[in-house]
Amino acid sequence: MAIDLVSRAAWGARAPRGAYSTLSSTLGVKVHYTGGRVDPAIVNDHAKCVAMVKSIQNFHMDGNGWMDIGYSMVCCPHRKVFVGRGPRHLPAANGAGLNSGHYAVLGLVGNAGLVQPNDDLLHGIRDAIEYLRQNGGAGTQIKGHRDGYSTDCPGDALYAWVKKGAPRPGGADPVPDPERHPEWPGRLLRYPPVMRGDDVRAWQAQMDKRGWTIDVDGAYGPASKQVCQDFQRQQKLEVDGVVGKVTWDAAFEAPIP
Numbered sequence: 001m002a003i004d005l006v007s008r009a010a011w012g013a014r015a016p017r018g019a020y021s022t023l024s025s026t027l028g029v030k031v032h033y034t035g036g037r038v039d040p041a042i043v044n045d046h047a048k049c050v051a052m053v054k055s056i057q058n059f060h061m062d063g064n065g066w067m068d069i070g071y072s073m074v075c076c077p078h079r080k081v082f083v084g085r086g087p088r089h090l091p092a093a094n095g096a097g098l099n100s101g102h103y104a105v106l107g108l109v110g111n112a113g114l115v116q117p118n119d120d121l122l123h124g125i126r127d128a129i130e131y132l133r134q135n136g137g138a139g140t141q142i143k144g145h146r147d148g149y150s151t152d153c154p155g156d157a158l159y160a161w162v163k164k165g166a167p168r169p170g171g172a173d174p175v176p177d178p179e180r181h182p183e184w185p186g187r188l189l190r191y192p193p194v195m196r197g198d199d200v201r202a203w204q205a206q207m208d209k210r211g212w213t214i215d216v217d218g219a220y221g222p223a224s225k226q227v228c229q230d231f232q233r234q235q236k237l238e239v240d241g242v243v244g245k246v247t248w249d250a251a252f253e254a255p256i257p
C-alpha cells in the first residue's frame with residue numbers, strides 16, 4: 001500500500017515563517033509521541049487528527065517561537081501521514097544539536113488517553129520512514145527521541161516497537177520463536193511488593209505484543225499480576241500470578257489463541 005500523504009494544504013498548515021534549513025541526508029529517523037494526553041476519540045474521527053496537528057503547529061510557532069511545526073511528518077491512527085516540514089528540511093523536535101542527524105516523525109499517541117499505537121499508526125510511521133528514505137536521504141537508523149536526549153518520548157509502547165526495529169504489524173517476526181526469546185531471568189516475578197527490572201519490562205513488552213493491555217513500565221504491580229493470572233488461566237497453567245519459568249516461556253512460545 002502506498003503512503004497516504006496529507007499535504008500541508010490539505011491539513012490547512014500555516015506557512016513557515018521563513019526559509020527552511022536544508023538537509024541532503026540524515027542518519028535516519030527519530031520517533032516521537034505527543035507527551036501529553038491524546039483524546040481517544042481521534043481513532044473514530046480523522047477530523048480530530050487534523051485539528052490536533054494544527055494545534056501542535058500553533059503551539060510550536062506561537063509557544064516555542066519556531067518557524068513551523070517541529071516534526072518532519074506526523075502519523076495518525078488512520079494510516080495517514082501529514083507533511084510537516086517534510087524531507088530535506090531541518091526539523092526542530094529532536095532537541096538542539098540533534099536535528100540534522102535525524103528526521104523527526106510524530107505518532108499521535110500520548111502518555112494518557114490514547115497510549116497504545118494501533119496497527120494503522122505503526123504502518124503509517126513505517127510508511128513515513130520509507131518515504132523519508134526515498135525522498136529525503138534518510139539513513140537506516142530508527143531511534144526514539146529519548147536516544148541521546150533526556151525525555152520519556154516516544155513513550156514505552158512506541159519505544160518498545162522502535163527497539164524491535166519498527167517492524168510492520170503482522171509482518172515477519174511474529175511471536176513464536178523459541179530459539180531466540182530471552183531466558184527466564186531466574187527470579188520469580190511477583191507482587192507484592194512491586195518488583196522492578198528489565199526482566200519485568202521484557203515480560204510486559206511481550207505480553208503487550210500478545211495483545212494484553214499492560215503498561216510496559218518495568219514495574220510488576222497489581223495490574224501486571226492480574227494480566228499474569230488471566231494469561232495463566234487462558235493457557236491452563238497454574239494460576240498463581242507469579243512469572244516463573246513455565247509462565248515466562250509460555251509468554252514467548254505459546255501460540256496466541
Ligand SMILES: [Zn+2]
Nearest residue numbers: 032033145153
Ligand atoms: Zn519527542
Ligand SMILES: [Zn+2]
Nearest residue numbers: 046049076078
Ligand atoms: Zn487520522
